Amino acid sequence: MNNDHHEGTTLEYLSQLKLSAQEVAGHFLADSNTLRDGMRILECANRLRTYSDEAYGTFFDTWYCKHRSCPICQWRKSLRYCSKLHRTLDQNPSLLQDKWIYLTLTVRNCDVSNLRATVEHMNQAFRRLMNRDFWKRHVQGGIRFVEVTESFLVDGGLNYMSTHPHFHCLLRVSPSMHAGVNYVSELQWAEEWQQALQAHYLPIVNSRRLAGEDQDLRNKIISATRYSMKPKVNTSARSWFLAAARQMRGLRLVESFGDMRAIFTGLDTEASPGSIEGHDEIRQDHNPLVHFWDDSSGSYRSE
Numbered sequence: 001m002n003n004d005h006h007e008g009t010t011l012e013y014l015s016q017l018k019l020s021a022q023e024v025a026g027h028f029l030a031d032s033n034t035l036r037d038g039m040r041i042l043e044c045a046n047r048l049r050t051y052s053d054e055a056y057g058t059f060f061d062t063w064y065c066k067h068r069s070c071p072i073c074q075w076r077k078s079l080r081y082c083s084k085l086h087r088t089l090d091q092n093p094s095l096l097q098d099k100w101i102y103l104t105l106t107v108r109n110c111d112v113s114n115l116r117a118t119v120e121h122m123n124q125a126f127r128r129l130m131n132r133d134f135w136k137r138h139v140q141g142g143i144r145f146v147e148v149t150e151s152f153l154v155d156g157g158l159n160y161m162s163t164h165p166h167f168h169c170l171l172r173v174s175p176s177m178h179a180g181v182n183y184v185s186e187l188q189w190a191e192e193w194q195q196a197l198q199a200h201y202l203p204i205v206n207s208r209r210l211a212g213e214d215q216d217l218r219n220k221i222i223s224a225t226r227y228s229m230k231p232k233v234n235t236s237a238r239s240w241f242l243a244a245a246r247q248m249r250g251l252r253l254v255e256s257f258g259d260m261r262a263i264f265t266g267l268d269t270e271a272s273p274g275s276i277e278g279h280d281e282i283r284q285d286h287n288p289l290v291h292f293w294d295d296s297s298g299s300y301r302s303e
């Protein structure tokens with residue numbers, strides 16, 4: 001156990017997420033087909049039991065709506081995933097002796113009405129990429145995250161919302177990948193991804209080595225994961241948001257592959273003392289503060 005398991009946060013941060021969640025709920029409530037989604041998200045984290053601890057920061061017990069579009073629940077999911085990754089690194093310390101890269105694979109922006117088809121096409125392309133010799137030679141395993149962002153374009157006097165689906169990948173790679181004749185450049189990644197996509201253009205690809213060892217590497221792996229799973233708080237364009245939520249329904253956003261999948265499967269699921277689930281001692285020793293969400297002031301207030 002060490003303090004880097006610290007997953008505490010502040011009430012201010014949760015308040016910001018709550019405001020975003022209300023905005024998301026408002027979008028769903030504006031469409032008669034998604035009223036239930038809106039109602040559910042509005043109820044998320046309305047009443048908190050707040051614990052503060054020097055080692056772990058602040059954490060909350062509350063009811064979470066678990067809706068995939070809820071920014072609070074997205075944040076929560078990312079905390080859980082980082083906690084699982086910490087546990088994985090604790091139980092498999094040799095992972096921190098390995099080489100890791102953070103790879104971003106993109107495609108050209110699409111219209112939101114084509115979002116689902118585009119992501120499905122990217123999923124197929126990713127499977128093709130994993131079957132390529134290049135990949136088999138260099139990549140042992142990893143985790144893939146799907147992210148969809150909106151971009152506002154001005155084109156010939158027309159303003160419209162464009163959709164930018166992309167993958168972030170955390171990859172464990174063979175040590176030779178960064179050495180001598182085996183050195184793999186970003187251009188090479190882009191060409192491999194282009195082939196897998198069967199695209200006539202060279203897609204934008206970004207590859208970054210996570211250099212360092214032990215604690216240093218651990219921090220980089222965790223922060224790359226946190227970045228890849230960051231909650232979506234910028235959802236002001238209602239029609240785009242609703243269309244994107246509809247298109248993405250049921251699609252998997254995080255997936256492990258290669259030997260990382262096996263490592264996750266073999267993970268001892270016992271909560272480690274530093275994880276979110278393992279805070280019982282603090283719960284027993286501290287009296288929680290109770291906060292409730294106050295709509296009129298748009299903030300949490302203590303009882």
Ligand SMILES: [Zn+2]
Nearest residue numbers: 044065070073
């Ligand atoms: Zn929620």
